[in-house]
Amino acid sequence: MENFWGRIKNLKPVRNFLLFLAVMGPGVITANVDNDAGGIATYSLAGAHFGYTLLWSLVPITVALIIVQEMCARMAVATGKGLADLIRENYGVKVTFYLMFILFFVNLANVTAEFAGIAASLEIFHVSKFISVPLSAVFVWFLVVKGTYKSVEKIFLSACFFYIAYVISGLLAKPDWPQVFRQMAAPSGNWNLPYTVMLVGLVGTTIAPWMQFYLQSSIVEKGITREEYKHIQLDVVVGCILAPVIAFFIVVACAATLFQAGVHVESAQDAAVALRPLAGPYASWLFAFGLFNASIFAASVLPLSTAYGFCEGMGWEAGVNKRFEEAPQFFSLYAFMIVVGAGVVLIPRFPLFKVMFFSQVGNGILLPFILIFMLRLINDSDLMGAFTNRRALNIITWITVLVIMALTLLMVVLTFLYPFAV
Amino acid sequence: MRLFINFSELLGQDVVDVHNRRVGALQDISMHSNDEVFPRAGSFIVRKGFGRPLYAEIPPGDVQDITDKIELKIDRRTIKFQRQLLPCEFSLCRHILDQQVVDTNDQKVVRVNDVHLLHVDNQLYLAHVDVGLRGLIRRLGWTRFVDGCVRLCAPDSSYLQQDEFISWKNVHVLAAGRTTNVIRSDVARKKLARIPAAELADIMEDLNVFEKLSLFKTFNADMQRRIFADMTPQEKGELADHLTDEEAGSLLENIPADEATDLLHSLSKEKALQLMRYMHSETSKKLRRLLGFAQDSAGGLMTTEYLSVGEEARVKDAVQKLKENADYLGNIFFVYIVDPQNRLVGMTSLRRFINEDPERPLLETCYPKEIFVRTDDGVEEVALLLEKYKFSSIPVLSDDGVLQGVITIDDILEVLISLAWKKYKDQL
Numbered sequence: 102m103e104n105f106w107g108r109i110k111n112l113k114p115v116r117n118f119l120l121f122l123a124v125m126g127p128g129v130i131t132a133n134v135d136n137d138a139g140g141i142a143t144y145s146l147a148g149a150h151f152g153y154t155l156l157w158s159l160v161p162i163t164v165a166l167i168i169v170q171e172m173c174a175r176m177a178v179a180t181g182k183g184l185a186d187l188i189r190e191n192y193g194v195k196v197t198f199y200l201m202f203i204l205f206f207v208n209l210a211n212v213t214a215e216f217a218g219i220a221a222s223l224e225i226f227h228v229s230k231f232i233s234v235p236l237s238a239v240f241v242w243f244l245v246v247k248g249t250y251k252s253v254e255k256i257f258l259s260a261c262f263f264y265i266a267y268v269i270s271g272l273l274a275k276p277d278w279p280q281v282f283r284q285m286a287a288p289s290g291n292w293n294l295p296y297t298v299m300l301v302g303l304v305g306t307t308i309a310p311w312m313q314f315y316l317q318s319s320i321v322e323k324g325i326t327r328e329e330y331k332h333i334q335l336d337v338v339v340g341c342i343l344a345p346v347i348a349f350f351i352v353v354a355c356a357a358t359l360f361q362a363g364v365h366v367e368s369a370q371d372a373a374v375a376l377r378p379l380a381g382p383y384a385s386w387l388f389a390f391g392l393f394n395a396s397i398f399a400a401s402v403l404p405l406s407t408a409y410g411f412c413e414g415m416g417w418e419a420g421v422n423k424r425f426e427e428a429p430q431f432f433s434l435y436a437f438m439i440v441v442g443a444g445v446v447l448i449p450r451f452p453l454f455k456v457m458f459f460s461q462v463g464n465g466i467l468l469p470f471i472l473i474f475m476l477r478l479i480n481d482s483d484l485m486g487a488f489t490n491r492r493a494l495n496i497i498t499w500i501t502v503l504v505i506m507a508l509t510l511l512m513v514v515l516t517f518l519y520p521f522a523v
Numbered sequence: 524m525r526l527f528i529n530f531s532e533l534l535g536q537d538v539v540d541v542h543n544r545r546v547g548a549l550q551d552i553s554m555h556s557n558d559e560v561f562p563r564a565g566s567f568i569v570r571k572g573f574g575r576p577l578y579a580e581i582p583p584g585d586v587q588d589i590t591d592k593i594e595l596k597i598d599r600r601t602i603k604f605q606r607q608l609l610p611c612e613f614s615l616c617r618h619i620l621d622q623q624v625v626d627t628n629d630q631k632v633v634r635v636n637d638v639h640l641l642h643v644d645n646q647l648y649l650a651h652v653d654v655g656l657r658g659l660i661r662r663l664g665w666t667r668f669v670d671g672c673v674r675l676c677a678p679d680s681s682y683l684q685q686d687e688f689i690s691w692k693n694v695h696v697l698a699a700g701r702t703t704n705v706i707r708s709d710v711a712r713k714k715l716a717r718i719p720a721a722e723l724a725d726i727m728e729d730l731n732v733f734e735k736l737s738l739f740k741t742f743n744a745d746m747q748r749r750i751f752a753d754m755t756p757q758e759k760g761e762l763a764d765h766l767t768d769e770e771a772g773s774l775l776e777n778i779p780a781d782e783a784t785d786l787l788h789s790l791s792k793e794k795a796l797q798l799m800r801y802m803h804s805e806t807s808k809k810l811r812r813l814l815g816f817a818q819d820s821a822g823g824l825m826t827t828e829y830l831s832v833g834e835e836a837r838v839k840d841a842v843q844k845l846k847e848n849a850d851y852l853g854n855i856f857f858v859y860i861v862d863p864q865n866r867l868v869g870m871t872s873l874r875r876f877i878n879e880d881p882e883r884p885l886l887e888t889c890y891p892k893e894i895f896v897r898t899d900d901g902v903e904e905v906a907l908l909l910e911k912y913k914f915s916s917i918p919v920l921s922d923d924g925v926l927q928g929v930i931t932i933d934d935i936l937e938v939l940i941s942l943a944w945k946k947y948k949d950q951l
Contacts, residue, residue: 181731190621194636194662321731324757326764328791415659416623416634 124332127319132340133261137399138218143306145372148355153284159345166341177320179488184317185414197414208407210460212442218396221370225389238443260398266391271350273384276357301512310467315406404438465513469506530638537592540599547571553611564647577604625695632729655687697734724753760789772801800827822898825919825928831859839881854916854931866924
């Protein structure tokens with residue numbers, strides 16, 4: 102028997118698959134965290150307000166996501182350093198500091214949104230937010246401070262699995278499949294202003310600045326070697342495809358029910374509640390559970406990656422296995438994000454909407470800078486060696502980046518002009 | 524004139540000539556890394572223009588004074604500007620500022636926020652690196668504001684007096700991955716050698732693989748062995764991956780066999796075999812067996828001592844190589860021709876080329892087809908092929924055609940004889 106397994110293990114495809122499983126994690130996790138509370142809200146609204154007509158955009162978004170994330174993976178493998186490290190070493194402390202400073206507050210707004218997502222989703226199950234939010238904050242703190250990279254990664258990977266809740270609720274919504282595919286192939290949306298705002302919102306929520314830092318750091322932390330590069334590349338691609346697939350089902354679930362019935366919703370938990378009479382209690386529960394899973398998942402990842410990035414860039418000690426006296430800045434930043442992020446949600450009548458607005462704008466302003474830094478770094482042959490961008494890839498990447506930049510800038514402008522449309 | 528100057532205060536400042544006309548802005552300072560304890564400034568690198576800037580190098584001898592700007596003794600027309608920067612041994616911006624260095628005194632990795640230069644006799648020396656908060660705030664240009672705030676709130680704060688300087692003597696530069704040469708301060712290196720191996724392994728944990736490598740290479744074999752023992756398995760694998768095959772091979776010889784096998788296990792089979800080519804055959808044979816190649820598979824039988832040449836080799840090159848290696852090669856009859864990835868391109872034997880014109884390309888003397896086995900082929904197959912073609916050795920290839928080793932007829936005999944013995948004993 103042992104011999105049999107030995108033989109199976111030595112078959113090339115099997116061996117490659119096993120190697121892939123060993124390396125898998127960073128890419129899949131990053132892409133899935135991307136479907137966080139804010140993301141789910143955007144997808145729900147896209148489905149509820151525009152039916153199937155925005156589904157087509159998920160295809161180009163996937164491509165752009167793959168191109169951007171693959172660059173991070175490549176930089177991580179080639180240099181063994183995080184993105185904040187690289188920016189510091191190549192562009193100096195000033196740029197790094199202001200970049201990380203803005204990123205810190207943008208991410209803080211995101212974390213607040215995640216805790217709001219936790220509160221909202223559990224309220225559907227009749228759990229008061231004064232219980233759910235503090236408990237979640239404690240859970241997040243312990244998960245990261247007490248866990249090792251390996252154990253945390255396993256928990257995160259299992260969290261990715263629970264996104265299947267959205268697939269099921271999408272199927273329970275009994276969408277009109279021929280219609281879905283017709284819309285994917287030949288969209289019939291009206292190019293009016295709200296449609297454009299939504300489209301830009303979809304791009305903005307899918308490609309976010311923090312992802313680049315998080316993905317690169319987690320690949321570095323996992324110690325992926327150059328030889329394992331093609332496996333991590335696959336990991337990134339799989340993640341970047343999985344995430345929009347989940348988004349697809351969220352849009353479909355909302356389009357098949359809320360849009361058809363003409364129900365107007367303003368947020369993800371509205372959508373979950375409104376699903377109940379239209380698609381049954383299970384669809385509604387699954388939708389709410391998915392929101393909870395996504396929110397707590399992102400709430401675990403964001404504070405950690407932000408604190409890491411900031412300390413990396415500034416040259417302060419960082420790491421959850423250090424004591425407070427060894428890494429005071431790291432723990433202060435980390436604790437600040439969790440305490441403020443969770444605390445703010447508990448304040449009655451807190452203008453959460455304004456926080457979300459700020460985080461949208463902040464993301465949009467940061468992203469172009471980060472993408473330009475990434476492009477310059479990945480073309481630095483001193484740094485990247487054999488992993489430098491090839492010419493053809495460079496052209497594709499520049500086009501993608503320019504389009505993303507144009508769209509995010511458009512988003513910033515639109516968010517200022519029509520803050521209630523997104 | 525100040526004795527100590529912060530590099531951040533010079534960086535980007537105007538450089539003016541003898542008539543007080545602007546030459547450009549200070550871009551960097553390149554340093555001499557000689558045996559002196561404190562490296563001396565080699566030249567001031569001045570940049571002018573945007574978009575496609577021009578650079579000039581100005582020796583310290585041409586500098587009149589350093590105040591809030593850099594005043595030169597010469598006329599700006601005599602300065603030659605070029606498009607490209609000349610490569611230099613090491614420079615403050617590229618290798619020190621914002622990079623990670625090892626503080627050999629406190630035995631930890633720190634990031635350099637600023638560089639403290641000693642200004643005497645119109646020469647600049649690298650005296651300290653600043654790794655503290657004050658340096659960071661100075662770089663950000665907030666010194667006045669922050670100092671004012673601190674004075675207002677806590678006038679006795681230690682922040683106002685304390686700079687966190689590390690003397691250059693105690694700095695070990697890691698800037699690898701950017702350049703291959705290691706900038707060394709001998710004092711720092713000697714200090715490093717006195718740090719206990721376990722502590723060094725802790726330091727290594729904070730570094731990326733290239734920095735680890737640069738640090739690791741500064742130690743002697745004994746120290747390397749001890750540091751290696753204290754590393755995590757993941758770090759070991761990483762390190763082995765990035766050492767050249769030769770370096771990794773000699774490291775493997777130095778560490779205990781069980782650790783070596785653990786390490787080899789963590790690498791891909793191809794890489795492991797490749798490394799073993801750089802080890803003594805006895806060690807590599809033992810390791811290979813430990814590695815769990817089935818003992819009677821081609822991979823388990825082969826030796827890694829064979830003669831290979833590049834595709835462009837001529838007959839005389841092969842003869843020369845045979846002569847050089849005649850002493851230790853198990854089988855000197857066969858020569859294998861490989862491409863740069865060590866994939867087998869052709870095979871030839873002494874019989875086929877010994878009488879040829881020395882200038883003739885060796886490739887032309889090859890056998891019409893390559894006879895080889897795969898690493899997981901069984902001993903019977905190897906024996907059959909050797910017998911069929913009447914060869915005294917046969918090459919072993921991996922699935923992608925890379926030459927891994929050769930099996931000579933005596934290796935096969937060894938196995939066959941032991942098999943025969945077994946049979947004989949069973950019959951008894």
